[in-house]
Amino acid sequence: MTRKAVALLSGGLDSMLAARLMLDQGIEVEALNFYTGFCVEGHTQSIRRQDPDRPRRNNALWSAEQLGIPLHFIDIAEEYKNEVVLSPRHGYGKYLNPCLDCKVFMVRRALDWGLQRGFDFVITGEVIGQRPKSQLKKSMPVIARESGAEDRLVRPLCAKLLEPTLPERAGWIDRTLLRDFHGRNRTPQIELARQYGFRDFAQPAGGCCFLTDPNYARKLSDLWQARDRRDYSMDDILLLKVGRHIRPGPHFKLIIGREEGENHFLEGYRKSFIALRSVSHNGPLALVDGEPGAADLETAARIVARFGKGRDAERVSVEVQRHGQTGQLLQVAPLRSTEIPQDWYV
Amino acid sequence: MTGPEQLDARHLLCPLPVIRTQQRIGQLPAGAQLEVVATDPGVLHDIPAWCRVHGHSVARIWREERDIHLLLQVAGKERTMTGHK
Numbered sequence: 001m002t003r004k005a006v007a008l009l010s011g012g013l014d015s016m017l018a019a020r021l022m023l024d025q026g027i028e029v030e031a032l033n034f035y036t037g038f039c040v041e042g043h044t045q046s047i048r049r050q051d052p053d054r055p056r057r058n059n060a061l062w063s064a065e066q067l068g069i070p071l072h073f074i075d076i077a078e079e080y081k082n083e084v085v086l087s088p089r090h091g092y093g094k095y096l097n098p099c100l101d102c103k104v105f106m107v108r109r110a111l112d113w114g115l116q117r118g119f120d121f122v123i124t125g126e127v128i129g130q131r132p133k134s135q136l137k138k139s140m141p142v143i144a145r146e147s148g149a150e151d152r153l154v155r156p157l158c159a160k161l162l163e164p165t166l167p168e169r170a171g172w173i174d175r176t177l178l179r180d181f182h183g184r185n186r187t188p189q190i191e192l193a194r195q196y197g198f199r200d201f202a203q204p205a206g207g208c209c210f211l212t213d214p215n216y217a218r219k220l221s222d223l224w225q226a227r228d229r230r231d232y233s234m235d236d237i238l239l240l241k242v243g244r245h246i247r248p249g250p251h252f253k254l255i256i257g258r259e260e261g262e263n264h265f266l267e268g269y270r271k272s273f274i275a276l277r278s279v280s281h282n283g284p285l286a287l288v289d290g291e292p293g294a295a296d297l298e299t300a301a302r303i304v305a306r307f308g309k310g311r312d313a314e315r316v317s318v319e320v321q322r323h324g325q326t327g328q329l330l331q332v333a334p335l336r337s338t339e340i341p342q343d344w345y346v
Numbered sequence: 347m348t349g350p351e352q353l354d355a356r357h358l359l360c361p362l363p364v365i366r367t368q369q370r371i372g373q374l375p376a377g378a379q380l381e382v383v384a385t386d387p388g389v390l391h392d393i394p395a396w397c398r399v400h401g402h403s404v405a406r407i408w409r410e411e412r413d414i415h416l417l418l419q420v421a422g423k424e425r426t427m428t429g430h431k
Contacts, residue, residue: 058361064399068399070399
Protein backbone atom coordinates (compact mmCIF):
# COMPACT_ATOMS: atom_id res chain seq x y z
CA MET A 1 0.00 0.00 0.00
CA THR A 2 1.43 3.35 -1.00
CA ARG A 3 1.51 5.80 1.89
CA LYS A 4 0.75 9.43 1.26
CA ALA A 5 2.26 12.55 2.76
CA VAL A 6 1.26 16.19 2.65
CA ALA A 7 4.29 18.45 2.31
CA LEU A 8 4.43 22.08 3.36
CA LEU A 9 6.24 23.58 0.39
CA SER A 10 7.41 27.12 0.98
CA GLY A 11 9.48 27.45 -2.16
CA GLY A 12 12.74 27.33 -0.22
CA LEU A 13 15.32 24.60 -0.52
CA ASP A 14 14.65 22.78 2.75
CA SER A 15 11.00 21.93 2.15
CA MET A 16 11.90 20.85 -1.37
CA LEU A 17 14.61 18.48 -0.08
CA ALA A 18 12.30 17.10 2.59
CA ALA A 19 9.68 16.25 -0.04
CA ARG A 20 12.29 14.70 -2.27
CA LEU A 21 13.56 12.44 0.52
CA MET A 22 10.01 11.13 0.93
CA LEU A 23 9.56 10.59 -2.80
CA ASP A 24 12.78 8.58 -2.76
CA GLN A 25 11.19 6.26 -0.23
CA GLY A 26 8.19 5.64 -2.46
CA ILE A 27 5.86 7.93 -0.56
CA GLU A 28 3.22 9.69 -2.63
CA VAL A 29 3.58 13.39 -1.89
CA GLU A 30 1.33 16.34 -2.60
CA ALA A 31 2.30 19.82 -1.54
CA LEU A 32 0.50 22.74 0.05
CA ASN A 33 1.49 26.37 -0.05
CA PHE A 34 -0.34 28.77 2.23
CA TYR A 35 -1.30 32.26 1.15
CA THR A 36 -1.13 34.49 4.22
CA GLY A 37 -0.95 37.83 2.45
CA PHE A 38 2.52 38.37 3.85
CA CYS A 39 4.55 35.85 1.89
CA VAL A 40 4.32 37.60 -1.40
CA GLU A 41 7.73 37.50 -2.97
CA GLY A 42 6.53 38.75 -6.33
CA HIS A 43 4.35 41.66 -5.21
CA THR A 44 6.97 44.34 -5.05
CA GLN A 45 8.23 43.33 -8.43
CA SER A 46 4.71 43.13 -9.83
CA ILE A 47 3.97 46.64 -8.68
CA ARG A 48 7.22 48.36 -9.54
CA ARG A 49 8.33 48.82 -13.10
CA GLN A 50 12.06 48.83 -12.53
CA ASP A 51 12.70 45.39 -14.00
CA PRO A 52 9.67 44.64 -16.17
CA ASP A 53 11.53 42.06 -18.21
CA ARG A 54 13.18 40.24 -15.34
CA PRO A 55 11.73 36.72 -15.29
CA ARG A 56 9.64 35.99 -12.23
CA ARG A 57 8.48 32.76 -10.81
CA ASN A 58 6.57 31.48 -7.84
CA ASN A 59 9.18 29.47 -5.98
CA ALA A 60 6.71 27.00 -4.52
CA LEU A 61 5.40 26.22 -7.99
CA TRP A 62 8.92 25.96 -9.30
CA SER A 63 9.80 23.51 -6.51
CA ALA A 64 6.70 21.42 -7.21
CA GLU A 65 7.66 21.22 -10.85
CA GLN A 66 11.17 20.12 -9.99
CA LEU A 67 9.75 17.44 -7.72
CA GLY A 68 7.01 16.45 -10.13
CA ILE A 69 4.25 16.72 -7.55
CA PRO A 70 0.96 18.64 -7.43
CA LEU A 71 0.91 21.87 -5.46
CA HIS A 72 -2.28 23.21 -3.91
CA PHE A 73 -2.53 26.82 -2.76
CA ILE A 74 -4.58 27.41 0.36
CA ASP A 75 -5.85 30.91 1.08
CA ILE A 76 -5.67 31.32 4.86
CA ALA A 77 -5.31 35.11 4.97
CA GLU A 78 -8.34 35.89 7.14
CA GLU A 79 -7.91 33.10 9.69
CA TYR A 80 -4.20 33.77 9.78
CA LYS A 81 -4.79 37.37 10.74
CA ASN A 82 -7.00 36.56 13.68
CA GLU A 83 -5.39 33.37 14.94
CA VAL A 84 -1.73 34.07 14.26
CA VAL A 85 -0.68 37.65 13.49
CA LEU A 86 -2.87 39.56 15.93
CA SER A 87 -2.73 37.22 18.89
CA PRO A 88 0.17 34.78 18.75
CA ARG A 89 0.14 32.47 21.76
CA HIS A 90 3.89 32.19 21.67
CA GLY A 91 4.56 35.83 20.93
CA TYR A 92 6.59 37.45 18.20
CA GLY A 93 10.15 36.90 17.10
CA LYS A 94 12.59 39.74 16.57
CA TYR A 95 10.06 41.78 14.59
CA LEU A 96 6.37 41.02 14.12
CA ASN A 97 6.99 37.45 13.08
CA PRO A 98 4.84 34.97 14.98
CA CYS A 99 6.87 32.08 13.58
CA LEU A 100 6.02 29.39 16.10
CA ASP A 101 2.28 30.04 15.97
CA CYS A 102 2.55 30.26 12.20
CA LYS A 103 4.12 26.81 11.97
CA VAL A 104 1.57 25.29 14.36
CA PHE A 105 -1.24 26.82 12.31
CA MET A 106 0.11 25.60 8.98
CA VAL A 107 0.82 22.07 10.17
CA ARG A 108 -2.69 21.88 11.64
CA ARG A 109 -4.21 23.04 8.36
CA ALA A 110 -2.06 20.59 6.40
CA LEU A 111 -3.09 17.77 8.70
CA ASP A 112 -6.80 18.61 8.32
CA TRP A 113 -6.42 18.89 4.56
CA GLY A 114 -4.60 15.57 4.39
CA LEU A 115 -6.91 13.64 6.69
CA GLN A 116 -9.90 14.67 4.57
CA ARG A 117 -8.18 13.22 1.52
CA GLY A 118 -6.72 10.00 2.84
CA PHE A 119 -3.16 11.15 3.52
CA ASP A 120 -1.16 9.46 6.26
CA PHE A 121 1.23 12.10 7.55
CA VAL A 122 2.62 15.61 7.19
CA ILE A 123 6.20 16.59 6.35
CA THR A 124 8.04 19.86 6.72
CA GLY A 125 11.52 21.09 5.85
CA GLU A 126 12.30 22.11 9.41
CA VAL A 127 15.90 21.82 10.59
CA ILE A 128 16.71 21.96 14.29
CA GLY A 129 18.46 25.16 15.23
CA GLN A 130 18.14 26.83 11.87
CA ARG A 131 15.68 29.51 12.95
CA PRO A 132 15.79 31.33 16.25
CA LYS A 133 12.17 30.83 17.25
CA SER A 134 10.29 28.15 15.40
CA GLN A 135 13.05 25.66 14.70
CA LEU A 136 14.59 25.22 18.12
CA LYS A 137 14.71 21.64 19.35
CA LYS A 138 12.32 22.51 22.16
CA SER A 139 9.85 23.99 19.63
CA MET A 140 9.58 20.81 17.59
CA PRO A 141 7.35 18.89 20.04
CA VAL A 142 5.30 22.04 20.64
CA ILE A 143 4.46 22.22 16.94
CA ALA A 144 3.66 18.50 16.80
CA ARG A 145 1.45 18.69 19.88
CA GLU A 146 -0.39 21.96 19.31
CA SER A 147 -1.05 21.25 15.64
CA GLY A 148 -2.64 17.95 16.57
CA ALA A 149 -0.31 16.13 14.20
CA GLU A 150 1.60 14.53 17.10
CA ASP A 151 3.69 11.67 15.70
CA ARG A 152 2.26 12.04 12.23
CA LEU A 153 4.57 15.00 11.69
CA VAL A 154 7.88 14.06 10.07
CA ARG A 155 10.87 16.37 9.57
CA PRO A 156 12.95 14.35 7.11
CA LEU A 157 15.96 16.70 7.25
CA CYS A 158 16.50 16.35 11.00
CA ALA A 159 14.43 13.28 11.90
CA LYS A 160 17.41 11.35 13.19
CA LEU A 161 17.79 13.90 15.96
CA LEU A 162 14.16 13.52 17.04
CA GLU A 163 12.04 10.74 18.48
CA PRO A 164 10.85 8.24 15.87
CA THR A 165 7.47 9.16 14.43
CA LEU A 166 4.60 6.87 13.50
CA PRO A 167 5.68 6.53 9.83
CA GLU A 168 9.14 5.47 11.01
CA ARG A 169 7.93 3.05 13.68
CA ALA A 170 5.34 1.54 11.38
CA GLY A 171 7.91 1.01 8.65
CA TRP A 172 6.23 3.29 6.14
CA ILE A 173 9.55 5.08 5.85
CA ASP A 174 13.10 4.01 6.65
CA ARG A 175 14.54 6.14 9.44
CA THR A 176 18.10 5.31 8.42
CA LEU A 177 17.58 7.17 5.16
CA LEU A 178 16.47 10.35 6.92
CA ARG A 179 18.91 13.10 7.87
CA ASP A 180 20.40 14.70 10.97
CA PHE A 181 20.84 18.26 9.74
CA HIS A 182 20.99 20.90 12.41
CA GLY A 183 22.11 24.47 12.98
CA ARG A 184 22.44 27.39 10.65
CA ASN A 185 25.10 25.81 8.47
CA ARG A 186 23.58 25.32 5.03
CA THR A 187 26.35 23.12 3.63
CA PRO A 188 24.51 19.78 4.07
CA GLN A 189 21.44 21.12 2.28
CA ILE A 190 23.50 22.58 -0.54
CA GLU A 191 25.33 19.27 -0.92
CA LEU A 192 22.07 17.30 -0.98
CA ALA A 193 20.66 19.73 -3.55
CA ARG A 194 23.75 19.16 -5.66
CA GLN A 195 23.28 15.39 -5.45
CA TYR A 196 19.70 15.77 -6.61
CA GLY A 197 20.69 18.13 -9.37
CA PHE A 198 18.61 20.99 -7.98
CA ARG A 199 19.99 24.24 -9.32
CA ASP A 200 18.71 27.76 -9.25
CA PHE A 201 16.70 27.14 -6.07
CA ALA A 202 15.44 30.08 -4.05
CA GLN A 203 17.92 31.77 -1.75
CA PRO A 204 17.99 32.66 1.05
CA ALA A 205 16.16 29.89 2.85
CA GLY A 206 14.16 32.23 5.04
CA GLY A 207 11.22 32.46 2.69
CA CYS A 208 9.48 35.64 1.81
CA CYS A 209 7.46 36.57 4.88
CA PHE A 210 7.31 40.33 5.24
CA LEU A 211 6.68 40.00 8.97
CA THR A 212 10.35 39.13 9.41
CA ASP A 213 11.37 42.34 7.63
CA PRO A 214 12.27 45.15 10.04
CA ASN A 215 11.11 47.93 7.73
CA TYR A 216 7.80 46.27 7.09
CA ALA A 217 7.28 45.47 10.77
CA ARG A 218 7.93 49.11 11.63
CA LYS A 219 5.30 50.26 9.15
CA LEU A 220 2.77 47.77 10.46
CA SER A 221 3.44 48.86 14.05
CA ASP A 222 3.00 52.46 12.99
CA LEU A 223 -0.35 51.61 11.39
CA TRP A 224 -1.59 49.93 14.54
CA GLN A 225 -0.41 52.78 16.72
CA ALA A 226 -2.01 55.44 14.51
CA ARG A 227 -5.35 53.64 14.44
CA ASP A 228 -5.16 52.74 18.09
CA ARG A 229 -6.07 49.15 17.32
CA ARG A 230 -4.26 46.07 16.14
CA ASP A 231 -6.01 45.19 12.93
CA TYR A 232 -5.38 45.33 9.20
CA SER A 233 -7.09 44.67 5.91
CA MET A 234 -5.50 42.98 2.93
CA ASP A 235 -5.31 46.40 1.27
CA ASP A 236 -3.40 47.72 4.28
CA ILE A 237 -0.75 45.05 4.05
CA LEU A 238 -0.37 45.59 0.33
CA LEU A 239 -0.07 49.35 0.71
CA LEU A 240 2.62 48.95 3.35
CA LYS A 241 4.82 47.51 0.59
CA VAL A 242 4.32 50.43 -1.75
CA GLY A 243 5.84 53.88 -1.85
CA ARG A 244 7.39 56.20 0.71
CA HIS A 245 5.39 56.41 3.91
CA ILE A 246 5.62 59.81 5.57
CA ARG A 247 3.73 60.64 8.75
CA PRO A 248 3.72 64.36 9.55
CA GLY A 249 1.21 63.85 12.38
CA PRO A 250 -0.31 61.03 14.39
CA HIS A 251 -3.65 61.37 12.60
CA PHE A 252 -2.49 61.10 8.97
CA LYS A 253 0.26 59.81 6.75
CA LEU A 254 1.13 60.00 3.07
CA ILE A 255 1.92 57.09 0.79
CA ILE A 256 3.90 58.53 -2.11
CA GLY A 257 4.62 56.54 -5.28
CA ARG A 258 8.32 56.17 -6.05
CA GLU A 259 8.02 55.34 -9.73
CA GLU A 260 5.49 54.78 -12.48
CA GLY A 261 4.50 51.28 -11.44
CA GLU A 262 3.78 52.35 -7.89
CA ASN A 263 1.84 55.39 -9.09
CA HIS A 264 -0.24 53.11 -11.28
CA PHE A 265 -0.85 50.74 -8.38
CA LEU A 266 -1.88 53.60 -6.10
CA GLU A 267 -4.29 54.87 -8.77
CA GLY A 268 -6.40 51.82 -7.99
CA TYR A 269 -6.96 53.21 -4.48
CA ARG A 270 -7.94 56.76 -5.45
CA LYS A 271 -11.56 56.22 -4.54
CA SER A 272 -10.74 55.01 -1.06
CA PHE A 273 -8.41 57.82 0.00
CA ILE A 274 -7.63 61.48 -0.38
CA ALA A 275 -5.30 61.61 -3.40
CA LEU A 276 -2.78 64.36 -4.18
CA ARG A 277 -0.87 64.97 -7.36
CA SER A 278 0.94 67.94 -8.83
CA VAL A 279 -0.77 69.25 -11.95
CA SER A 280 1.73 71.97 -12.79
CA HIS A 281 4.76 69.67 -12.82
CA ASN A 282 5.29 65.95 -13.25
CA GLY A 283 5.24 64.21 -9.94
CA PRO A 284 4.09 61.20 -7.97
CA LEU A 285 0.64 60.25 -6.86
CA ALA A 286 0.19 60.33 -3.10
CA LEU A 287 -2.58 58.89 -0.96
CA VAL A 288 -3.43 60.27 2.45
CA ASP A 289 -4.38 57.70 5.05
CA GLY A 290 -6.12 59.18 8.09
CA GLU A 291 -8.10 62.30 8.93
CA PRO A 292 -6.13 65.38 7.88
CA GLY A 293 -7.40 68.91 8.51
CA ALA A 294 -7.02 71.80 6.05
CA ALA A 295 -3.57 72.75 7.35
CA ASP A 296 -2.50 69.13 7.20
CA LEU A 297 -3.55 68.92 3.57
CA GLU A 298 -1.44 71.94 2.77
CA THR A 299 1.54 70.25 4.47
CA ALA A 300 0.77 67.09 2.50
CA ALA A 301 0.66 69.07 -0.75
CA ARG A 302 4.01 70.70 0.04
CA ILE A 303 5.52 67.26 0.65
CA VAL A 304 4.09 65.88 -2.58
CA ALA A 305 5.49 68.89 -4.45
CA ARG A 306 8.87 68.16 -2.92
CA PHE A 307 8.97 64.73 -4.60
CA GLY A 308 8.03 65.98 -8.07
CA LYS A 309 9.79 67.85 -10.86
CA GLY A 310 8.67 71.11 -9.33
CA ARG A 311 10.73 70.64 -6.18
CA ASP A 312 12.82 73.73 -7.00
CA ALA A 313 9.90 75.83 -8.27
CA GLU A 314 8.52 78.71 -6.23
CA ARG A 315 4.94 77.43 -6.41
CA VAL A 316 3.45 74.13 -7.45
CA SER A 317 -0.23 73.40 -8.14
CA VAL A 318 -1.35 70.26 -6.36
CA GLU A 319 -4.75 68.74 -6.94
CA VAL A 320 -6.43 67.30 -3.87
CA GLN A 321 -9.12 64.80 -4.67
CA ARG A 322 -11.33 63.27 -2.02
CA HIS A 323 -12.38 59.71 -2.65
CA GLY A 324 -12.42 60.12 -6.42
CA GLN A 325 -14.57 63.28 -6.33
CA THR A 326 -13.75 66.54 -8.12
CA GLY A 327 -10.62 68.00 -6.63
CA GLN A 328 -9.50 71.33 -5.23
CA LEU A 329 -6.29 73.01 -6.29
CA LEU A 330 -3.71 74.12 -3.77
CA GLN A 331 -0.86 76.47 -4.71
CA VAL A 332 2.04 75.55 -2.45
CA ALA A 333 5.75 76.05 -1.99
CA PRO A 334 7.52 72.69 -2.05
CA LEU A 335 9.13 71.72 1.23
CA ARG A 336 12.88 71.58 1.15
CA SER A 337 14.40 68.24 2.06
CA THR A 338 15.66 69.74 5.32
CA GLU A 339 12.10 70.69 6.22
CA ILE A 340 11.00 67.06 6.31
CA PRO A 341 12.19 65.65 9.64
CA GLN A 342 13.69 62.18 9.47
CA ASP A 343 11.21 60.91 12.03
CA TRP A 344 8.37 61.62 9.61
CA TYR A 345 9.65 58.76 7.45
CA VAL A 346 7.95 55.57 8.63
CA MET B 347 -22.73 26.59 -28.39
CA THR B 348 -21.45 28.09 -25.16
CA GLY B 349 -18.02 29.65 -24.83
CA PRO B 350 -15.45 29.02 -22.12
CA GLU B 351 -16.12 29.81 -18.48
CA GLN B 352 -14.81 33.24 -17.50
CA LEU B 353 -12.69 34.25 -14.51
CA ASP B 354 -11.89 37.90 -13.87
CA ALA B 355 -8.64 38.03 -11.89
CA ARG B 356 -7.71 41.57 -12.88
CA HIS B 357 -6.00 43.76 -10.29
CA LEU B 358 -5.09 40.74 -8.19
CA LEU B 359 -1.43 40.10 -7.52
CA CYS B 360 0.07 36.63 -7.75
CA PRO B 361 -0.53 34.14 -6.35
CA LEU B 362 -4.16 35.24 -5.98
CA PRO B 363 -4.98 34.80 -9.70
CA VAL B 364 -3.61 31.25 -9.41
CA ILE B 365 -5.65 30.61 -6.27
CA ARG B 366 -8.84 31.85 -7.98
CA THR B 367 -8.00 29.69 -11.01
CA GLN B 368 -7.48 26.67 -8.77
CA GLN B 369 -10.83 27.26 -7.05
CA ARG B 370 -12.72 27.66 -10.32
CA ILE B 371 -11.12 24.69 -12.04
CA GLY B 372 -12.03 22.58 -9.02
CA GLN B 373 -15.68 23.22 -9.89
CA LEU B 374 -15.39 22.42 -13.60
CA PRO B 375 -15.76 19.06 -15.32
CA ALA B 376 -13.00 17.42 -17.32
CA GLY B 377 -12.62 18.92 -20.76
CA ALA B 378 -14.15 22.28 -19.81
CA GLN B 379 -12.41 25.47 -20.80
CA LEU B 380 -11.71 28.43 -18.56
CA GLU B 381 -10.65 31.87 -19.76
CA VAL B 382 -8.75 33.78 -17.09
CA VAL B 383 -8.23 37.53 -17.45
CA ALA B 384 -5.52 39.04 -15.26
CA THR B 385 -3.30 42.10 -15.10
CA ASP B 386 -0.31 40.87 -13.06
CA PRO B 387 2.32 39.69 -15.57
CA GLY B 388 3.28 37.05 -13.01
CA VAL B 389 0.37 34.96 -14.32
CA LEU B 390 2.32 34.38 -17.53
CA HIS B 391 4.62 32.16 -15.51
CA ASP B 392 2.51 31.02 -12.60
CA ILE B 393 -0.73 29.87 -14.21
CA PRO B 394 0.99 27.71 -16.86
CA ALA B 395 3.25 26.28 -14.11
CA TRP B 396 0.25 25.48 -11.92
CA CYS B 397 -1.50 23.89 -14.92
CA ARG B 398 1.54 21.74 -15.63
CA VAL B 399 1.75 20.31 -12.10
CA HIS B 400 -1.95 19.44 -12.22
CA GLY B 401 -2.04 18.17 -15.78
CA HIS B 402 -4.24 20.92 -17.17
CA SER B 403 -3.23 22.61 -20.39
CA VAL B 404 -2.94 26.16 -21.61
CA ALA B 405 -4.58 26.41 -25.01
CA ARG B 406 -3.81 30.04 -25.71
CA ILE B 407 -2.38 33.20 -24.18
CA TRP B 408 -2.97 36.66 -25.55
CA ARG B 409 -2.93 40.29 -24.46
CA GLU B 410 -5.50 43.04 -24.86
CA GLU B 411 -3.90 46.28 -23.70
CA ARG B 412 -3.12 45.74 -19.97
CA ASP B 413 -5.19 42.57 -19.75
CA ILE B 414 -3.61 39.15 -20.10
CA HIS B 415 -5.93 36.34 -21.22
CA LEU B 416 -5.22 32.66 -20.68
CA LEU B 417 -7.46 29.98 -22.12
CA LEU B 418 -7.14 26.81 -20.04
CA GLN B 419 -8.35 23.29 -20.70
CA VAL B 420 -9.31 21.22 -17.66
CA ALA B 421 -7.62 17.81 -17.51
CA GLY B 422 -9.53 14.57 -17.32
CA LYS B 423 -7.90 13.68 -14.03
CA GLU B 424 -6.51 16.34 -11.79
CA ARG B 425 -3.35 14.61 -10.67
CA THR B 426 -1.11 13.47 -13.45
CA MET B 427 2.36 14.05 -12.05
CA THR B 428 3.78 11.23 -9.98
CA GLY B 429 7.02 11.90 -8.24
CA HIS B 430 10.23 13.48 -9.31
CA LYS B 431 11.53 13.50 -12.84
